[in-house]
Amino acid sequence: MPESWWKEAVVYQVYPASFKDTNKDGWGDIQGIASKLDYLKDLGVDVVWVSPMYKSPQADMGYDISDYKTIDPIYGTNDDLAHLQSELTRRDMKLMMDLVVNHTSDQHAWFLESRSSRSSPKRSWYIWKDPNRDEDGMPLPPNNWSQILGEANSAWTYDESTDQYYLSIFTPEQPDLNWENPDVRTAVHDVMKYWLDKGACGYRMDVINLISKDQRFPDAEPSLGPDKKYHPGGKYFVNGPRMHEYLQEIKHEVLEKYGAITVGEMPGVLDIDEIVRTVKSGTGELNMIFIFDIVDIDNVPGKVRMTLQDWSVKDLRHILERWQRIMIGRDGWNSVFCENHDNPRSVSRYTDDSDKYRTYGATLLALMQGTLNGTLYVYQGQELGMRNFPKSWDPLKDYKDIEAINFWKKSLDLFGSNPEELVKQREVLEKKARDHARTPMQWNAGMNGGFTDDGVTPWMRINDDYREVNAEKQVSNKSENLSVWQFWQRGLANRKMRKDVFTYGDFETVGLESEEVLAYVRTGKESGRWLIVLNFSGKEVDWPLPSGVEVEGWRVGNYTKGRPDKSLKTSIALHPWEGLLGKCIR
Numbered sequence: 001m002p003e004s005w006w007k008e009a010v011v012y013q014v015y016p017a018s019f020k021d022t023n024k025d026g027w028g029d030i031q032g033i034a035s036k037l038d039y040l041k042d043l044g045v046d047v048v049w050v051s052p053m054y055k056s057p058q059a060d061m062g063y064d065i066s067d068y069k070t071i072d073p074i075y076g077t078n079d080d081l082a083h084l085q086s087e088l089t090r091r092d093m094k095l096m097m098d099l100v101v102n103h104t105s106d107q108h109a110w111f112l113e114s115r116s117s118r119s120s121p122k123r124s125w126y127i128w129k130d131p132n133r134d135e136d137g138m139p140l141p142p143n144n145w146s147q148i149l150g151e152a153n154s155a156w157t158y159d160e161s162t163d164q165y166y167l168s169i170f171t172p173e174q175p176d177l178n179w180e181n182p183d184v185r186t187a188v189h190d191v192m193k194y195w196l197d198k199g200a201c202g203y204r205m206d207v208i209n210l211i212s213k214d215q216r217f218p219d220a221e222p223s224l225g226p227d228k229k230y231h232p233g234g235k236y237f238v239n240g241p242r243m244h245e246y247l248q249e250i251k252h253e254v255l256e257k258y259g260a261i262t263v264g265e266m267p268g269v270l271d272i273d274e275i276v277r278t279v280k281s282g283t284g285e286l287n288m289i290f291i292f293d294i295v296d297i298d299n300v301p302g303k304v305r306m307t308l309q310d311w312s313v314k315d316l317r318h319i320l321e322r323w324q325r326i327m328i329g330r331d332g333w334n335s336v337f338c339e340n341h342d343n344p345r346s347v348s349r350y351t352d353d354s355d356k357y358r359t360y361g362a363t364l365l366a367l368m369q370g371t372l373n374g375t376l377y378v379y380q381g382q383e384l385g386m387r388n389f390p391k392s393w394d395p396l397k398d399y400k401d402i403e404a405i406n407f408w409k410k411s412l413d414l415f416g417s418n419p420e421e422l423v424k425q426r427e428v429l430e431k432k433a434r435d436h437a438r439t440p441m442q443w444n445a446g447m448n449g450g451f452t453d454d455g456v457t458p459w460m461r462i463n464d465d466y467r468e469v470n471a472e473k474q475v476s477n478k479s480e481n482l483s484v485w486q487f488w489q490r491g492l493a494n495r496k497m498r499k500d501v502f503t504y505g506d507f508e509t510v511g512l513e514s515e516e517v518l519a520y521v522r523t524g525k526e527s528g529r530w531l532i533v534l535n536f537s538g539k540e541v542d543w544p545l546p547s548g549v550e551v552e553g554w555r556v557g558n559y560t561k562g563r564p565d566k567s568l569k570t571s572i573a574l575h576p577w578e579g580l581l582g583k584c585i586r
Helices: 030-035 037-043 078-090 109-114 182-197 243-258 272-279 313-329 346-350 358-370 402-415 419-432 434-438 471-475 484-497
Strands: 010-014 047-050 067-071 094-099 150-154 156-159 164-167 202-205 261-265 288-290 375-379 506-510 517-524 528-535 541-544 551-557 571-574 579-584
Touching: 010 484, 030 037, 030 078, 037 471, 037 484, 067 078, 067 182, 078 094, 094 182, 150 402, 182 243, 243 272, 272 288, 272 313, 313 506, 313 517, 346 358, 358 375, 358 484, 358 528, 358 579, 375 484, 402 419, 402 434, 471 484, 484 551, 517 541, 528 541, 528 571
Parallel strands: 010 047, 010 375, 047 094, 094 202, 202 261, 261 288
Antiparallel strands: 156 164, 506 517, 517 528, 528 579, 541 571, 551 579
């Protein structure tokens, strides 16, 4: 397997609105990111990926871009970004930008011109269709596709002045670009070159597999039930008919000329061959994509994201075994993550975030991520074990995300007179809302958690636990056990030291019969075999050591700062949410 810098890199995602505010307006800013680079460097970060900072009306927190080449004043200036780039370079770190080109803002100059008249030169830069009509002649959407961030609504938005609908599969404020138009593709290439020329090392590519639509625009199957007007149309735009053509064009016209790192956000794709085709070494268009199987593990299959189902260790084992083996065996590459700005906090989702077990749950996940094949991604606050905010928060006041707002509005409309069902919908909101990952960073125990100055109202409420869960406390921790931050720091250093095992090594799951314990062996050319044992349960477990696996010694555990004192034979006693890393006899 060929080695590359981007395979070995640790990528840290910054959600800029919530990272650090320095100008006292309650929003995080670029100068705030620059002020914390030493913190990130000490953690072990190589690449800082920043979610969109471009000029935007903020209908979807910056994923609705009105000017691709200008930093939004709420975050700073283009000069501020140049300074950030300089400071990163000085520390031998890199900057990865967020590319959002499936759609723009409805306030982008391209769209304003496009919607000005049917004869506009940029009319074909977006997807416009004539309406259907009801029996009274009133306009109806061209098909029954639903919005992704509000499935009760149509994916089409009516423009009264030109009597046509434009496609807006996320929200009406985010009209989809028409990638069939070569002028659109050329404009996207120009945007990409602009930031690469200024020093960016590459891009996280937002919903990049949605850029090609089936030009028939047929109705979707009524998957949400016969009583619903609109239904997910992903069958006709997820990995659409010309997607690979468009991505190959980007690769040859832009990416190859800069040696850029790329990671594609590609939701909804299930075809293994399609995924491998995209990331296969040499011929693929992208370095890697985000595989969403782990962050979709509690979604009801075939339904929208805001649903809940139970999951098991066997489900998690199957996902890891599948994608680790596929990418190793077929010369592809994984991204390793279980948290980002579009998902709740991992410690709350996959483990126990109570005061008693939060640290153990967070470090268990850190041990898992740090020992898997692929490029490692850490989301801001994950290195602290930040958790979901309390259930007592008010959906109408404390939740800010457009998806959560639409979800709760729909729930009230549908179940306002059904208290039992409304409780179930509230549980989905409390467990799955994207807002949980977007609360401001907790830097210290001072007012506003050090995110912004005393007396300033943050754009979003600080999680109530900031006095106990914060960076200052964890970085300076001198207790007998490592803090979550210290555990991550040590784990990242260990991953880099033994990259032949944890980045490039072979992977094999063991102990397949266990319903509580996830275990696997990683094997490197120089460093030999290593056993990782993860108790994904809140109970004491006696785990039998699998035949053929002999442990020479336990090197890392999340219940002790030093080497764990555990049995090397037959059965291993595991505490709730305990993780172990052991060196095997060759």
